[in-house]
Structures are given as structure tokens and as C-alpha cells.
Amino acid sequence: MTTTSQGDTTTPAMLIQHISDPHIGAARHGHRNPETGENTADESVIRCFEHAIRTGQERGVAAQIISGDIWDRGTPTPEMIARVIDPLRESIRNGIQVIAEDGNHGRHGVRPGHRGPAELLRAIGVTVYDQVGMHTVETHSGPLHVLGVPWPQRAVLAHQAGVDDVDPAQLDEILADYLTELIEDQMEAADMGAGEHLVVSSHITINEGTLHRGSETVVNPKGVFEEIQLPIEALTATGAHYVALGHLHEHQDVGPRASYSGSLDRLTFGEAEDPKGTLLVGLTDADPTREFIPTPARRLLNLHLDADTEPDLSDLEPGTLVKAHLAPGERVVPEPIRKTITAAGARLVKTKPAPMKRTVTATKIQNGLTLTDATRQWAKAEKLDSTTTQKVLDRINNYL
Numbered sequence: 001m002t003t004t005s006q007g008d009t010t011t012p013a014m015l016i017q018h019i020s021d022p023h024i025g026a027a028r029h030g031h032r033n034p035e036t037g038e039n040t041a042d043e044s045v046i047r048c049f050e051h052a053i054r055t056g057q058e059r060g061v062a063a064q065i066i067s068g069d070i071w072d073r074g075t076p077t078p079e080m081i082a083r084v085i086d087p088l089r090e091s092i093r094n095g096i097q098v099i100a101e102d103g104n105h106g107r108h109g110v111r112p113g114h115r116g117p118a119e120l121l122r123a124i125g126v127t128v129y130d131q132v133g134m135h136t137v138e139t140h141s142g143p144l145h146v147l148g149v150p151w152p153q154r155a156v157l158a159h160q161a162g163v164d165d166v167d168p169a170q171l172d173e174i175l176a177d178y179l180t181e182l183i184e185d186q187m188e189a190a191d192m193g194a195g196e197h198l199v200v201s202s203h204i205t206i207n208e209g210t211l212h213r214g215s216e217t218v219v220n221p222k223g224v225f226e227e228i229q230l231p232i233e234a235l236t237a238t239g240a241h242y243v244a245l246g247h248l249h250e251h252q253d254v255g256p257r258a259s260y261s262g263s264l265d266r267l268t269f270g271e272a273e274d275p276k277g278t279l280l281v282g283l284t285d286a287d288p289t290r291e292f293i294p295t296p297a298r299r300l301l302n303l304h305l306d307a308d309t310e311p312d313l314s315d316l317e318p319g320t321l322v323k324a325h326l327a328p329g330e331r332v333v334p335e336p337i338r339k340t341i342t343a344a345g346a347r348l349v350k351t352k353p354a355p356m357k358r359t360v361t362a363t364k365i366q367n368g369l370t371l372t373d374a375t376r377q378w379a380k381a382e383k384l385d386s387t388t389t390q391k392v393l394d395r396i397n398n399y400l
């Protein structure tokens, strides 16, 4: 457990848990577990989710806020729905308030106007937001106000705002202004007592150049083109004690009062090195405290045979999933390395060949050049040394 940043020394008035992007049902790089018959990727994301929810219960949090992408798609199987409902029902039985939204993945495959899977959680007492709105829940530590700002899908916002016939280049700016006004309207209408806490929860991309997307763009290459972005100020200007962000899968703080807690598991090899977990957030009158609680995320290893053909694999832990980056010219992972991986109880799940060596360059060749001159130009563009150039010319001359 590490504290990512320390707020004021004031004793937290309320402890909440920020969870995001569980992606239940994400089967990437999974295989059938012979002991259980289940997909190992399914098992891993569920293990992370159950661990996160149980940790919040054990630490006696007042609320668990899930900032979107609970499921990997909008049409989860009944079993995947049950795997989410079971632990959350336990939280509610323990007197924990649960607040959640669908996120972009929860909307995929769901018809406009139809309910996404998160809506099913309402039946067990979860507070679900599907539009910009304030929700006040009574926790065991007092009232908590949660301003929900769901994933800002461009088409949905444009429809809501009644925007048509505008310059497409200005559409996003118009919609960002519209969304910011919706947030401001909610704050003006808010009824908050002195000393009460406000949290904003949103599945959103904050448009700051320093942010890292993590695996979100890989698991969802389309979604980022369907959304609009907001500056963080649009959310922090509410005066919220904490802004719980979801959507970007890399855990990162956005200033003293906002964080992406990050996905619960490692979904792609791009995040093999990233810590995964949830945040315990202590709400105070000043900046919140944030404690990162790691989840039992699966181990992924990028094996760079392109940099080292005889890597030291003595530390390889059982269960590790391996992606081999092949050396140039190799087409398969060499047998001894494959054997070492298997003997360690690890598993080779992906092989990436080195990029093809470029052999021909399109050099701009003028009309009327002799073959010798054209060859010299090409050799220069390819930065061939004089000896090699001469060899090429000799070979050509032999054919002439």
C-alpha cells in the first residue's frame, strides 16, 4: 500500500473508495483453465473486482464509487452480471452506498434509449447515474453528494442540446460548453449543508497533454472518436472535495483533488509494468488523502528477444503471460526459450515479429538517367558505403 499523495493533516471526515474500469468479461489473452473450465482472463478480472470490493468492505468505507466500464461490453452474459451483483449486494448489506455508471463499454451494443447493464444494479440498491445529475446518499458517516457526469458521447449530447447544422470543427467546443453549463446548473440547484462532502464521478477524458491512456485505446479503439473531452477545471470548479475519474486505464492523479484510479487488471501488454488497484479516499475540508490499494492483477511480461536473444528467465513466476518480441528474421520463439517459459509455469500468449527489413526505397529517379547513375542515386539514398555501391554496380554491369 502506498499513499500517492497526502492531503491536509485534518482527520478524514469520511472514507470512500474509488473504483474504475473493472471490465468484467474482458477475455483478452485468456485461455481455458483446465481445472475450472473458465476463461483465465475472466477469472482474473473477477478476482480483481472481488478483491477491490472486499477491501472496501473490510476498511469500512462509507461509499464505493465505480466510475464506469464495470463490464467490458453492453451485453454481458447473465453469469458476468451475477459476478458483479453478488459482491455489490454484500456491500449494500454492510451499509455501504454504491454509486455507478455504465461508461462507454457499458453502452456498446445497447440501442439508444435502452438501458445499459449498470441500470440492472438499481434493483439491488445501487445509485446509477445516466445523465448529469446530483445524487445525495445517506452514508454511515453522514450525507454524501455525488455529482454524476456520465461518459460524454458526442451524438447523445448533440441530440440533447438540440445541436444541428453547425460547423463540425466547432461541434466539440459547443458540446463542451453545453456540458459545462449542465454541471454549473446542477451546482446552482444543489442543496448542500455546511461541512457536507461533494464528489464528482465521471467516465471521461480530461484534455491534458500529460495524461496516459493506458489500455483504454487498445481495448476500445473506436470509443475515443465518439466522445468529447473536458478540461479538468470543468469538474473541479464545482468545489468538489474529490473528482473520481474513470476511462483512462493508467492510475494517475490530476492535481490535488482528482484522480484516475485506473483499471483493476492489466488488460493489454502495454500496461505490463503498471500498478493496478483502487483508491481509498479520505474526504476532508481541504485536499483529500489518497491511498492506493493494489489488486491481484495478472502478471504480464514483454520478452524482448529483439534486444536480447538469450534473456535471463530465472525470475519468471508461474502464471505469467508472456508476449515475445522476436529478433529480426525470426519467425518463431526459439525452442529452448519456449521450454523455459513452460517449465516455469508461465505461458506464451503472443508473438510479435520484428518489422520487415526495408529492402527497396522509392527514390525519385529522373527520366533520361543511365542505369549506372540511377543506381548511384539509389545507393546514396540508401546510405550505402562506397565499397557496397561499387559491388552493386559491378553486379549490374555483369548483366548489361
Ligand SMILES: [Mn+2]
Binding pocket: 021, 023, 069, 105, 216, 247, 248, 249
Ligand atoms: Mn475502460
